[in-house]
Amino acid sequence: MKEFDAIIIGSGQAGVPLAKKLALAGWKTAIIEKRIVGGTCINDGCTPTKAMVASARLAWLAGNNKELGIEIPSFNVNFEAVMARKAEIVRQFREGSVKGIEKTENLTLIYGDAKFTGDYTLSVKGNDGSVENYTAKHIFINTGESPVIPDIEGVQEIKYLTSTTILELEEVPEHLLIVGGGYIGLEFGQMFSRFGAKVTLLEHGNRLLPKEDTDVCEVVTQIFKEDGIEVFTAAKVTRFENLPDQKIKVTAELGGKTITHSCSHVLLASGRKPQTETLGLADTGIKCDDRGHIQVNEFLETAVKNVFALGDVKGGPAFTHISYNDYIIVANNLLENGKMSTKGRMVPYCMFIDPQLGRIGITETQAIEQGLDYIAAKIPMKNVARAIENGETRGFMKAVVDKNTRQILGATIIGEQGGETMTILQMAMMGKITYDEIRTTIFAHPLYAESLNNLFMSIE
Ligand SMILES: Cc1cc2nc3c(=O)[nH]c(=O)nc-3n(C[C@H](O)[C@H](O)[C@H](O)COP(=O)(O)OP(=O)(O)OC[C@H]3O[C@@H](n4cnc5c(N)ncnc54)[C@H](O)[C@@H]3O)c2cc1C
Numbered sequence: 001m002k003e004f005d006a007i008i009i010g011s012g013q014a015g016v017p018l019a020k021k022l023a024l025a026g027w028k029t030a031i032i033e034k035r036i037v038g039g040t041c042i043n044d045g046c047t048p049t050k051a052m053v054a055s056a057r058l059a060w061l062a063g064n065n066k067e068l069g070i071e072i073p074s075f076n077v078n079f080e081a082v083m084a085r086k087a088e089i090v091r092q093f094r095e096g097s098v099k100g101i102e103k104t105e106n107l108t109l110i111y112g113d114a115k116f117t118g119d120y121t122l123s124v125k126g127n128d129g130s131v132e133n134y135t136a137k138h139i140f141i142n143t144g145e146s147p148v149i150p151d152i153e154g155v156q157e158i159k160y161l162t163s164t165t166i167l168e169l170e171e172v173p174e175h176l177l178i179v180g181g182g183y184i185g186l187e188f189g190q191m192f193s194r195f196g197a198k199v200t201l202l203e204h205g206n207r208l209l210p211k212e213d214t215d216v217c218e219v220v221t222q223i224f225k226e227d228g229i230e231v232f233t234a235a236k237v238t239r240f241e242n243l244p245d246q247k248i249k250v251t252a253e254l255g256g257k258t259i260t261h262s263c264s265h266v267l268l269a270s271g272r273k274p275q276t277e278t279l280g281l282a283d284t285g286i287k288c289d290d291r292g293h294i295q296v297n298e299f300l301e302t303a304v305k306n307v308f309a310l311g312d313v314k315g316g317p318a319f320t321h322i323s324y325n326d327y328i329i330v331a332n333n334l335l336e337n338g339k340m341s342t343k344g345r346m347v348p349y350c351m352f353i354d355p356q357l358g359r360i361g362i363t364e365t366q367a368i369e370q371g372l373d374y375i376a377a378k379i380p381m382k383n384v385a386r387a388i389e390n391g392e393t394r395g396f397m398k399a400v401v402d403k404n405t406r407q408i409l410g411a412t413i414i415g416e417q418g419g420e421t422m423t424i425l426q427m428a429m430m431g432k433i434t435y436d437e438i439r440t441t442i443f444a445h446p447l448y449a450e451s452l453n454n455l456f457m458s459i460e
């Protein structure tokens with residue numbers, strides 16, 4: 001049995017920085033990874049998709065420029081080059097991460113599939129089939145999530161894509177049918193439509209993005225429809241079948257009717273599930289919820305002392321920056337005697353469709369549900385000078401403010417650079433800056449930020 005002070009399972013967005021931090025603090029540390037270093041974000045998530053979104057945006061600009069007086073009569077999407085660029089960026093990020101681990105003193109990188117055999121013991125099956133046993137006083141679980149394969153008739157008979165395998169495509173699909181209208185479905189849907197695929201989105205909820213206000217859903221649906229993407233909501237996919245011509249027939253129930261689509265590719269984007277099934281948690285005191293997420297308290301401690309869970313595997317908002325913040329909390333508490341917790345932390349996020357959706361704090365729907373005394377300020381992007389100048393007037397800026405304290409409770413920006421503009425309001429929330437102050441703040445002209453003056457002037 002090999003002994004360590006700390007073992008981290010999974011080299012995700014919390015695992016790698018935590019492993020380095022503990023090792024640098026003098027802890028004898030091991031990080032175990034069953035696949036490749038960097039986890040979802042670097043290999044199958046944010047990095048590759050945002051690199052591809054950048055190419056897709058350029059394709060869209062090339063095809064939608066007449067209004068700005070620039071005519072590009074024709075252009076090609078060199079998909080091979082798009083994917084090669086994406087792969088190179090991923091390689092750089094991953095190798096940087098591996099090098100960072102390898103040059104850290106006291107830190108050992110172990111490739112293999114880790115499984116608990118007791119509260120503080122693990123068996124690790126290496127890629128060569130060998131098995132080693134390990135123990136540590138502190139164990140940190142950062143095993144992330146993987147795509148859900150919905151239990152739909154025929155799903156195992158077809159060659160479906162997931163958010164991971166779609167990143168290995170060599171050609172743009174002729175017709176991509178996407179099951180699920182969440183972040184993954186929407187980001188890939190718009191991206192592949194811009195690369196030239198016909199895209200059909202089937203969402204089983206009554207609307208896209210059900211956690212957002214209805215006006216967000218409406219404007220996003222409108223943007224997708226304008227971009228030529230077919231969107232069906234309240235659509236229950238009931239069956240997949242292979243057709244003789246390499247096509248896939250998809251059957252769905254929609255408003256009491258049966259609809260069918262014949263497509264070249266199917267992307268399953270109906271959510272993600274925690275990677276806890278094979279972790280051997282039944283042999284420990286660690287508890288999971290009914291979806292398999294590891295239960296933790298606000299300090300990210302599991303039911304077993306000195307065993308922590310960080311990132312997507314513990315449930316809650318599944319974002320890279322949240323996983324990274326989990327690392328900050330745990331490292332601060334363990335090494336600096338801190339008392340940081342997840343309680344009340346801000347959860348900003350951005351959906352990288354075009355124009356972007358940037359979100360922070362509560363929605364207007366939540367303000368109503370919580371019975372708050374609030375005001376909602378809203379201006380359309382077509383009233384934003386910079387948006388008009390740039391020729392992208394779709395979307396809006398919206399903020400929910402407390403009527404009494406005049407502070408900002410939440411914001412939604414759908415527009416070009418929506419994520420960046422949202423972040424300005426996040427900083428205002430952190431600094432408890434009131435909307436009156438923002439209304440009269442001098443912002444450089446003509447930034448998108450300048451329109452925050454107008455957003456809050458719309459209140460009176
Ligand atoms: C397509 C896509 C796009 C995304 N885009 C964004 C975005 O733009 N912005 C954003 O904030 N978030 C985005 N996300 C979400 C983000 O990628 C995740 O929230 C983030 O990567 C979570 O990281 P993590 O630290 O929880 O674990 P992960 O990064 O998932 O890492 C877990 C690691 O643990 C390893 N592992 C699992 N089980 C074991 C085991 N038993 N033994 C050893 N190793 C194991 C896995 O191989 C993996 O490397 C996206 C996700 C996807 C799928």
Ligand SMILES: NC(=O)c1ccc[n+]([C@@H]2O[C@H](COP(=O)([O-])OP(=O)(O)OC[C@H]3O[C@@H](n4cnc5c(N)ncnc54)[C@H](O)[C@@H]3O)[C@@H](O)[C@H]2O)c1
Pocket residue numbers: 150179180181182183184185187202203204205209210235236237269270271272317318319349350351352
């Ligand atoms: N930009 C970002 O930050 C970003 C990008 C991608 C992913 N992510 C993270 O990854 C997580 C997972 O993304 P996701 O899009 O897979 O999940 P999601 O939960 O956001 O969306 C899944 C959607 O699929 C629908 N659905 C479920 N089963 C279905 C079925 N059988 N038929 C039709 N629709 C069905 C759901 O109603 C939901 O709208 C996100 O919640 C997010 O945290 C973040």
